[in-house]
Amino acid sequence: MTAPAFTFQVQHRDGSARSGQFATPHGSVETPIFMPVATQATIKTLTPHEVMDLGAQIVLGNAYHLYLRPGVETVNRLGGLHQFMRWPRPILTDSGGFQAFSMGAFRRVDDDHIRFRSHIDGSEHIFTPELAISNQQGLGADIIMCLDQCIEYGAERPEVEKAMDRTHRWARLCYDAHYNEPEPTYADNARRQALFGIVQGGTFPDLRQRSAEFIVSIPFPGYAIGGLAVGESKAQMYETTQQVTELLPGDKPRYLMGVGSPEDLVEGVSQGVDMFDCVLPTRVARNGALFTRTGRVNIANRRFAEQDAPLEEDCSCYACENFTAAYLWHLFKAKEVLGLRLASVHNLHFILRLMEGMRQSILEDRFDSFRRDFHDTYRPTDEATRQRQKEKWLAARGGV
């Protein structure tokens, strides 16, 4: 059995970069694509209408969060995730594997399951590969993900290898649960959903290779690269991405999970990645950091207090077309929710336009110069600063 409702075609290649299209029961998506993150069935602060106006073609939801609240059964009874959140276009759900990584002390990973304590009420829950699949079937996204084990950067090799082996075992179980289960609980959904496999292996090239080969041996309709952007250097991340994309089949979509920043998206596309998702644009927006063509900027900085002009003159987003930077500054200082909304609009607009620009340049065989131009003008955050702040952040959080 295969996934009949999901198809993917590469339309054009320009170097390693490629543009393509995939079709789902809720419409087709042009790649390379960025998927805004709607963890709890909402792109934080925005209405679906606004997200569509921004040109988002597909969004990502999270099975762990929705399983805890409002519950898979509930969403299913209310018509499924699309209907529930009134998002008519494609949706991809993540399995909850990432939460086993990010929730630190709230979870324990064993060979055949992940044991969580709910961050909401402390109650205990177990995710098996089979349950991760049936949860996602109940939610009804167009693309669902295998349960995997993501591991923090800096972990010892044996630990990384163990997590990878689990991820492989679980991938097999997920595949069987999704494609070979004769009577799935949510059969209608199950039949039209595509299940993607996930490659792990940390930053160890030989593990990544083994992982890619193993995962590719299972005929998933798409393949994801997981376990990156978790603390390794950009160079390591780019190397690993490059290595893995080369091992993935050319005729299936490649999804780099949890990435990323503008510069990472450009690099990812250059290495042949087709799909991305990341909380960064929206999260950072809520904290006042806005993307501009030259780099990130904090709208709450004093220097914007009296800027009687848009943040970016030539930006065509709703925020820049209608408001001055001084107004955005004021909204952030006054902690008005509109500030969070306008900032989210601006950043998603920036990222989605960036993706469109890349797609267009690939179609016109000028991706290299697009990429060069981007790097010439966009200055990313200094890596040493990021590392330092990251450590402080983790220390304050109690650490992953």
Added chain:
RNA sequence: GGAGGGGUGGGUGAGUGGUUAAAGCCACCAGACUGUAAAUCUGGCGUCCGGAAGGACUUCGCAGGUUCGAAUCCUGCCCCCUCCA
């Protein structure tokens, strides 16, 4: 007129002889955020020099005093609040 309480750094508010350039919170300034436990977190925040360590100087209503040493004790003055008449 009587009784009591109080005046601390931009605000609020701890501190009642040395460990105090003075807690915490707010405001302010800056930085971070990558499959969202995140409208969060981290620094800085009297002045001057220094990248920092550190050093110098000036601060707790005002003026005197006691003491080796005072935001803290004493005296006088100014101002504010509560209650009684």
